[in-house]
Amino acid sequence: MDAMSTLTPPVTAGSRAWLHAAVARLEQEATRSADTHLLRLDFPGFPGIAFYFKDESSHPTGSLKHRLARSLYLYALCNGRLCAGQTVVDASSGSTAISEAWFARLLGLPFIAVMPACTAPQKIHAVQELGGQCDLVDDPTQVHARAAQHALEGACHLDQFGLAERATDWRGNNNIAESILGQLRRESQPVPSWIVCGAGTGGTSATIGRYLRYRRLDTRLCIAEPTGSGFVHGWRTRDRTAIASQPTLIEGIGRPRVEPGFLFDVVDDVIEVDDAAAVAAALQLDDLLGTRYGGSSGVNFIGCLKLAIAMRAKGESGSIVSLLCDRGKRYRETLFDPDWRVAHRLDIAPWQSALQATLAEGKPLDTHG
Ligand SMILES: Cc1ncc(COP(=O)(O)O)c(C=O)c1O
Numbered sequence: 001m002d003a004m005s006t007l008t009p010p011v012t013a014g015s016r017a018w019l020h021a022a023v024a025r026l027e028q029e030a031t032r033s034a035d036t037h038l039l040r041l042d043f044p045g046f047p048g049i050a051f052y053f054k055d056e057s058s059h060p061t062g063s064l065k066h067r068l069a070r071s072l073y074l075y076a077l078c079n080g081r082l083c084a085g086q087t088v089v090d091a092s093s094g095s096t097a098i099s100e101a102w103f104a105r106l107l108g109l110p111f112i113a114v115m116p117a118c119t120a121p122q123k124i125h126a127v128q129e130l131g132g133q134c135d136l137v138d139d140p141t142q143v144h145a146r147a148a149q150h151a152l153e154g155a156c157h158l159d160q161f162g163l164a165e166r167a168t169d170w171r172g173n174n175n176i177a178e179s180i181l182g183q184l185r186r187e188s189q190p191v192p193s194w195i196v197c198g199a200g201t202g203g204t205s206a207t208i209g210r211y212l213r214y215r216r217l218d219t220r221l222c223i224a225e226p227t228g229s230g231f232v233h234g235w236r237t238r239d240r241t242a243i244a245s246q247p248t249l250i251e252g253i254g255r256p257r258v259e260p261g262f263l264f265d266v267v268d269d270v271i272e273v274d275d276a277a278a279v280a281a282a283l284q285l286d287d288l289l290g291t292r293y294g295g296s297s298g299v300n301f302i303g304c305l306k307l308a309i310a311m312r313a314k315g316e317s318g319s320i321v322s323l324l325c326d327r328g329k330r331y332r333e334t335l336f337d338p339d340w341r342v343a344h345r346l347d348i349a350p351w352q353s354a355l356q357a358t359l360a361e362g363k364p365l366d367t368h369g
Pocket of ligand 1: 063065093095096164198199200201202203204205251252253294296325326
């Protein structure tokens with residue numbers, strides 16, 4: 001036996017056969033899935049500005065993380081890191097865990113989700129219903145370390161926070177940016193002025209920012225984030241050690257630290273959004289679209305409106321695109337429960353009136369009357 005063969009486990013016909021079958025299953029699933037809708041809204045307060053929302057909640061697992069989970073499994077498989085029967089683990093604020101649990105079931109693999117204990121109960125139940133195990137951590141900043149611990153014990157760490165930015169094919173392959181721009185092609189403003197999204201792993205913003213440059217478009221990328229998040233502070237000072245100055249009740253974005261996948265240089269602007277404004281905006285989206293979306297969609301909506309207010313003030317017309325990231329019913333017992341909001345000091349009433357005035361008259365989003 002030479003030195004190489006003692007270091008490298010032999011690839012048996014069986015393991016390659018399983019790998020091929022697993023990749024084929026993911027490709028079949030992608031072929032069966034339809035693209036998500038791009039919904040258009042127009043408001044009296046913003047003549048000449050069209051708003052588009054990509055409804056990522058319509059994926060089979062209810063969020064934009066369906067795309068990511070498929071990419072992370074493919075990335076792990078094609079890097080030879082995931083084998084038949086191996087347990088899969090990842091750290092998540094819930095949406096990714098639901099999608100990863102769904103794909104684990106598709107591939108016949110055990111799955112562990114490491115999530116903060118404060119994660120919305122609906123998300124925890126969803127992971128469990130899909131056969132996943134939830135390892136709940138009291139301190140949200142410890143989820144990465146706990147997932148890494150499971151990996152040391154032999155699990156395959158999908159590592160969304162470390163790998164989302166590279167597991168997605170940013171040049172195309174129906175990534176979210178290619179899909180949005182393709183769906184806009186028959187619109188009167190097919191090249192948007194702005195695309196707005198939040199930063200969880202940073203994978204979505206990295207994909208969009210890179211794709212805009214690759215396609216040589218002038219569209220700018222704005223990150224809408226909960227006030228005081230790690231991304232906000234890191235982007236402003238270009239400091240990768242920055243940490244959040246306040247926590248957020250919005251799940252999925254507003255990370256406490258600068259995640260490895262945050263690419264500052266593809267981001268043109270950052271808008272901070274208060275949690276209460278985000279919930280008021282999510283409820284407004286429900287009125288407008290007849291479907292409830294999560295708090296991060298509310299953050300995005302506020303970001304779009306702030307950009308539109310600035311465009312209006314400069315007499316500009318154009319289009320603004322953002323994402324409806326996940327289904328609102330996941331937050332029935334948290335953000336959308338009035339008693340829960342009182343307990344968490346979220347007063348959304350002033351934001352609800354401010355939103356009405358902004359949508360009707362283009363007024364700045366001001367809660368002071
Ligand atoms: C609900 C929700 N919205 C937005 C995002 C942000 O996406 P990304 O992780 O690609 O930065 C996440 C990420 O977890 C999320 O869960």
